[in-house]
Amino acid sequence: MSIQPYQVTAINAFNDNYIWLISHANNNYCVVVDPGDSAPVIEFIKQHELELEAILITHHHNDHVGGVADLLDYAGKNVPVYGPIKEANDVVTHAVCAGDTIQLQAFSTPLNVLEVPGHTLGHIAFQSEFSVFCGDTLFSAGCGRMFEGTPTMFQQSLADLAALPAQTKVYCAHEYTLANLAFAKAVSPNCDVLAARLSEAQALRQQGLPTIPTTIEIERATNPFLRLGDAQIQAAIANNSQAEITDDLIDNFAALRRWKDDF
Ligand SMILES: [Zn+2]
Numbered sequence: 078m079s080i081q082p083y084q085v086t087a088i089n090a091f092n093d094n095y096i097w098l099i100s101h102a103n104n105n106y107c108v109v110v111d112p113g114d115s116a117p118v119i120e121f122i123k124q125h126e127l128e129l130e131a132i133l134i135t136h137h138h139n140d141h142v143g144g145v146a147d148l149l150d151y152a153g154k155n156v157p158v159y160g161p162i163k164e165a166n167d168v169v170t171h172a173v174c175a176g177d178t179i180q181l182q183a184f185s186t187p188l189n190v191l192e193v194p195g196h197t198l199g200h201i202a203f204q205s206e207f208s209v210f211c212g213d214t215l216f217s218a219g220c221g222r223m224f225e226g227t228p229t230m231f232q233q234s235l236a237d238l239a240a241l242p243a244q245t246k247v248y249c250a251h252e253y254t255l256a257n258l259a260f261a262k263a264v265s266p267n268c269d270v271l272a273a274r275l276s277e278a279q280a281l282r283q284q285g286l287p288t289i290p291t292t293i294e295i296e297r298a299t300n301p302f303l304r305l306g307d308a309q310i311q312a313a314i315a316n317n318s319q320a321e322i323t324d325d326l327i328d329n330f331a332a333l334r335r336w337k338d339d340f
Pocket of ligand 1: 136138196213
């Protein structure tokens with residue numbers, strides 16, 4: 078595997094959002110993903126003398142797009158805003174869909190567009206050989222709320238993300254890891270890997286550090302929403318919803334998502 082040519086910096090916004098800023102050692106371009114707020118991004122760009130090359134948008138929620146207008150006022154209206162063809166039409170200038178490839182100098186490696194509906198209907202992710210920026214679809218140890226999609230859609234989107242190469246770094250848009258791990262532990266009380274992950278995440282948060290990125294490999298091992306084929310998880314879901322055990326992935330996803338909503 079080659080070496081990742083770009084750096085990714087977490088810019089904190091609101092209570093628990095991360096705006097990801099991608100920059101490159103060999104040029105002064107940067108790209109931001111889901112700038113819900115502009116002020117912390119502009120401050121970072123000024124401080125590091127960067128030039129905003131593009132904005133990437135995963136979905137239309139305001140905590141992901143709210144800073145776009147002010148960022149363009151600052152950086153210039155000609156900065157392209159890549160976003161889902163099915164939503165966020167008020168801010169997106171370059172609508173993209175599954176199969177599209179984006180070339181940006183800050184990344185210097187191609188970015189593939191994946192369609193991952195479920196949290197919203199048009200939700201997309203941006204994926205390179207090294208990382209995936211997946212907004213509110215896949216979280217560390219969890220997944221987004223199902224606001225617009227169906228269980229069929231959402232389960233497929235998560236399965237598509239889980240099928241990415243194991244070492245892919247996962248950059249989701251919120252710091253929800255501790256709460257998600259608490260839920261994962263309720264689903265799988267005897268999972269040792271999960272217990273180790275929880276103490277690691279607690280140590281990071283105590284130092285004020287992000288628990289993100291995670292990796293596809295870690296998520297496959299510990300994220301209950303990616304482990305719906307596991308017999309123990311199926312039994313836990315059935316027990317919680319007082320239903321018969323089923324191996325149907327979509328039914329299990331729907332029941333697990335409901336369980337988490339009320340957790
Ligand atoms: Zn959202």
